[in-house]
Amino acid sequence: MDYKTAVKELGKRKINPIYVCYGSEGYFSDDLIRRLTDALIEPDQRPFAVTKYDLAETPLDTVLEDAETLPFMVPQKLVIASNALFLTGAKESGKVEHRTERLLEYIKSPVDYSVLIFTVTADKLDERKKLVKSLKDSGYLVACGTPSAEELSQWVAARAEKLGFRFDRGALERFVLYVGTSLQTLAQELEKCALFIGQGGVLTEDHVEQLVTRTTEQNVFILIEDIVQLKLDRAFTMLHELIKMKEEPIKILMLIARQFRIMYQVKDLTQQGYSQQQIASQIGVHPYAVKIAAGQAAKYDVRQLARILGDLADLDYRMKSGRVDKVMGLELFMMTLAG
Incomplete structure (x- = not known):
């Protein structure tokens, strides 16, 4: 059972x-x-x-x-x-x-x-x-396995209802995007939101922005989402916030490359007829991450994603060999990607 x-x-x-x-x-x-x-x-x-x-x-x-x-x-x-x-x-x-x-x-x-x-x-x-x-x-x-993307959303909504509040339109997806897929962390953040919003309250996207604690990984995830949606001002703001927080640019680059690798794998396996649940099992990530990556990958074809991964590998080499300023290299990559 x-x-x-x-x-x-x-x-x-x-x-x-x-x-x-x-x-x-x-x-x-x-x-x-x-x-x-x-x-x-x-x-x-x-x-x-x-x-x-x-x-x-x-x-x-x-x-x-x-x-x-x-x-x-x-x-x-x-x-x-x-x-x-x-x-x-x-x-x-x-x-x-x-x-x-x-x-x-x-x-x-x-x-x-x-x-x-x-x-x-x-x-x-x-x-x-x-x-x-x-x-x-x-x-x-x-x-006690990993819930599917749909089950995860249902669990978050039900948990919020039990705590006495509900999500505004779009806020639940942003909440999970910001917090990640660990149920323990999601439960802790939901309790914090419940204390802030109060019984019968409605949690909006603005509330999520103010309240939710994000990891570097989640910030990079959001940065890529903003680039894909062509929200360049937000993307550059996020990048500069990460730099101010003393995050190493090469680590940021590595996390960007990891997300584009997932997008490439999701795109490729989807074209082969795999379901999102099967893809999650195949590449070893949470089904919700596959759902988000599928949405991001919809903006590209497989060849474009392969070229981006090649560009990231080249940028990694140039940053590590001192041929380009690390922050400037990331900024130029983001501008090229958006273009």
Whole structure:
């Protein structure tokens, strides 16, 4: 099952004795653990009822022994174990030995007073392993994968509604463009916006400009968006702001090149018939980034994007060899690109 299904089942008070949360989106696994904690353990009982282990440092035997030990002063307990790499195909570099056959036995007859939660940051588990097959057949696997571009927008809108405000037209897309696709960061920025805008408020694009904290990567992303939309004044303002912030021009150039490389890959794979979700998986970026890159790449054909990448490589060489002033080189590139 996926994260959404697990949350729905929890809402119906259907709670499994074991959960294995896997996937790259740690926010989902953290949220499921929080929901399970709220549903099962009273706040004043949590010091006695919730234990956490890191399987990179603790053997699986210790975790299972804890799960099988009767709870002290509480009716139920949660046992949480992170870094369950033995469920993946990855090689474990640690010296901790995990006797997975013990977990296989536990799955057959789990105790009713403990909920055992494993987490692992991996998009796939190794289904060739008997243990993974057993967990899957028992319905204990919870996929916490990356949401699609549409799901991400829906999640942001729903989260804002829960916090008591809504987005004005165009503001949601700008919000995600500025913040990025990390759910944890998005949640933090949404809470900040909720405090500013108040209950029942409407967040506009101007509010997003004022409130949202942006990384260098996001600023470069916006700079390229402004160039593509021929908003040159904004683009040059953004470039000079980055320079004032002591960002190295070569780093800015590298980030520009990275975005144009993504645009080239998205354009090429789209022409080959790949969906945005497939492209995201193929090139290793978030589906929302693919959606934005597809919009940016619509202004160019594949040959133009290939030429731009060549120009960027040439500019990189000239900047590093001192043949051109770094800031002037970036400005000339932007003017040529806009032209």
